[in-house]
Amino acid sequence: IIFLVYGESIMYIKTDEILERIKLITMLEATELVKQIEDCFQVSADKITVVNHIPIVDNKKIDPPEPKTIFDIVLEEFPANKKITFIKEIRSLNLFGSLQETKKVIDNLPQVIKSNVNTQEGEQMKQKLEELGAIVSLK
Incomplete structure (x- = not known):
């Protein structure tokens, strides 16, 4: 050159x-x-085009999510002075097989105390436990 x-x-x-x-x-x-x-x-003269896909969202076509109908009942807290009352109440609801198992759940909160319940049953159990002073959530 x-x-x-x-x-x-x-x-x-x-x-x-x-x-x-x-x-x-x-x-x-x-x-x-x-x-x-x-x-x-060993090269190419082809034009390389990089295009990022931008989704187009049409708010009219998006269906709202269906409301949840099956829940887990989670015992978050209960008053310490009512431990025996809670053990009895949870046992009366037939949630756990033995007294030992129930006690272990109560001692290690938060815990799922019942799974796969419908809305009505979940609300009823939540209301019963909240009347005793517990903090309960449906997840």
């Missing part, structure tokens, strides 16, 4: 000559040249 220096800029004579010659060839010859360059240098 031959180059000339003009002050701070460098002009490459060979690349300028190549560019001038390319301007004189036909489109068919230019297409063939591109193919040869791609093959020789």
Whole structure:
């Protein structure tokens, strides 16, 4: 490559000559040249376009989520002075098999005390336990 220096800029004579010659060839010859360059240098002249998918949200077409109908009853807290009362109440609801198991649940709160209950049953149990001073949630 031959180059000339003009002050701070460098002009490459060979690349300028190549560019001038390319301007004189036909489109068919230019297409063939591109193919040869791609093959020789194992490159591609294909344009790469990156498009991020932007979802279009139509608020009219989104159905509201169906209300939850099955819950777990979670005993969060109860008054410490009513521990025996809570053990008896939970046992009377037949939630656990043994007294030991019931006591273990009461001692390690928060705990799911009943799973997969419908809304009505869940609300009834929650109300009973809250009347005794407990903090209960349906999840």
